[in-house]
Amino acid sequence: MQTYDPVEIARALIRCPSVTPADEGALDVLQKALTALGFRCTRLPFEDIDNLYAEIGEGAPHFCFAGHTDVVPPGDADEWTSPPFDAAVKDGKLWGRGASDMKGAIAAFAAAAASALSAGKVKGKLSFLITGDEEAKGVNGTVKMLQWLRDEGVTIDHCLVGEPSNPDAMGDMIKVGRRGSINCWLTVTGKQGHVAYPHRARNPIPALLRKLLHLSETPLDEGYERFQPSSLQVTDIHIGNPAHNVIPGKASARFNIRFNPNWTGETIQDWLKDQLDPIAKEIGATYKLDCVVSGEAFLTTDMKFLELLSECIEEKTGRKPEYSTSGGTSDARFIKDYAPVAEFGLVGATMHQVDEHVDVADVTLLAEIYEAIIERYFETFGK
Known part of the structure; x- marks a missing residue:
């Protein structure tokens, strides 16, 4: 089974200047990687937004990773140390618009999925729910994708959103709700x-x-x-x-x-x-x-799921993450009507800023955390 370098996938995604509503090939990059792993991929365009749903495996439990490939505008490119869509790697950091929010996390989960599948750890269904409409109106992305899944009779048991949840360091925080x-x-x-x-x-x-x-x-x-x-x-x-x-x-x-x-x-x-x-x-x-x-405000109370996430994160980072509801809104506000949902991703200190960047080591670490979560999830919730 194929394995992936999460940093290289993240770089390929960042090189696609997918400022909402443009996709500029970002979903193609992800779809190609997932198709090679055996995922069944469906593109779901709604008006001017393209989206991707991909799944592998059958039955329950169904663990879904949700995220977005669209990014906010980079602002004045001349103010960036490196061009915002060059995906430069230097000084141990990955630079570019979307590195933190949240192409790095998408890449990490794709790499984690590849490793988990290779090890035979997926004992149910694993999926990706990826939209191109999170940073703007949020009306032609996750909302309509979830409605499509319901119409298709697809049930998600738990969902993890890859938003940059950590304020300062990996392992700081899991978002368990939002205002x-x-x-x-x-x-x-x-x-x-x-x-x-x-x-x-x-x-x-x-x-x-x-x-x-x-x-x-x-x-x-x-x-x-x-x-x-x-x-x-x-x-x-x-x-x-x-x-x-x-x-x-x-x-x-x-x-x-x-x-x-x-x-x-x-x-x-x-x-x-x-x-x-x-x-x-x-x-x-x-x-x-x-x-x-x-x-609407929500709070996830499925402690079995949250403790699973927390344990995997602490094992890999040495930090016990805080359960938090801080910050703005995310697409978790829509997903919570379909399944228990939490958020964990990279460090968000530079998201939406000039010179957005993440530590290269953090992208690799996140892939390891996600792989542990996938393995533990199917062990815990599988029949």
């Missing part, structure tokens, strides 16, 4: 008028500021198991008034709430309305609130 996220746009409507005759107008700006101050200073909760308190952060105030002598007719603001499992997107919106309605009535201001939930 939910809701983006809101608040618009207050007044009455336009001349600044010299304010009694003939109704200025919406003080009303908007009063509402924002109230929302910002009112705690949502005191936290939740393994979660920090929910947080509302104002991200933009927009008036769009080009004249100095005109009271505007509308004033708007945008804010984001990262919330823990005390809430759902729906109950957050109910809370916002309960906070805003009394103020609007008191000051006679008309407002409109538009909200989009980009992900």
Whole structure:
């Protein structure tokens, strides 16, 4: 059975400038490697996004690795020590956009799968769920792939996402949940008028500021198991008034709430309305609130699965990883509706930055950790 060098696979992936929604051959690189191992590969294009599902083996248990080949833009390439898509290896590090987030992890799992298959350790089904739409809207990738799997009658028993979960060193952290996220746009409507005759107008700006101050200073909760308190952060105030002598007719603001499992997107919106309605009535201001939930909060509680991951990681790194829910959102927010899910990958200190890089030794170490996890998984959950 074929074996792979995870660093060389990672370099081949990084050389594909797959800034969302472009693929630029990244999925072809992975598909070629997996096909050579005997994986059954299916490309799943949805609108402008291409995705890949690959599986090997039959029956249960079904262990899935999920990830994304799309990357964020590199910014000014002249600011990089090495060109962002050259995949240079120097000073013991692998440089390039996607090295950390998360082409290095995809390569590591492919190499781990090759070794586990060669050793006959896959006693069930092993799969890859790889999207090209994680760094952007997230609507034509994992969400639709999971729906396709359900329609095909494919059940995932457990899933590991290869996001760069470690803050500083390999073995630091496993992500066992994520906060939910809701983006809101608040618009207050007044009455336009001349600044010299304010009694003939109704200025919406003080009303908007009063509402924002109230929302910002009112705690949502005191936290939740393994979660920090929910947080509302104002991200933009927009008036769009080009004249100095005109009271505007509308004033708007945008804010984001990262919330823990005390809430759902729906109950957050109910809370916002309960906070805003009394103020609007008191000051006679008309407002409109538009909200989009980009992900619900979740916490994985399958301790048998989490302890398996933790034990394998500690054996290979000497560190007992922290169970954490910190950070932003990931595609785990969709997968949690289908299977218990956790996240473990490379060190994320430079993800999305100029000169993104990872230690070459860490890529190799991650492949070893993943191979141990695959072996232990089928020993633990196999029939």
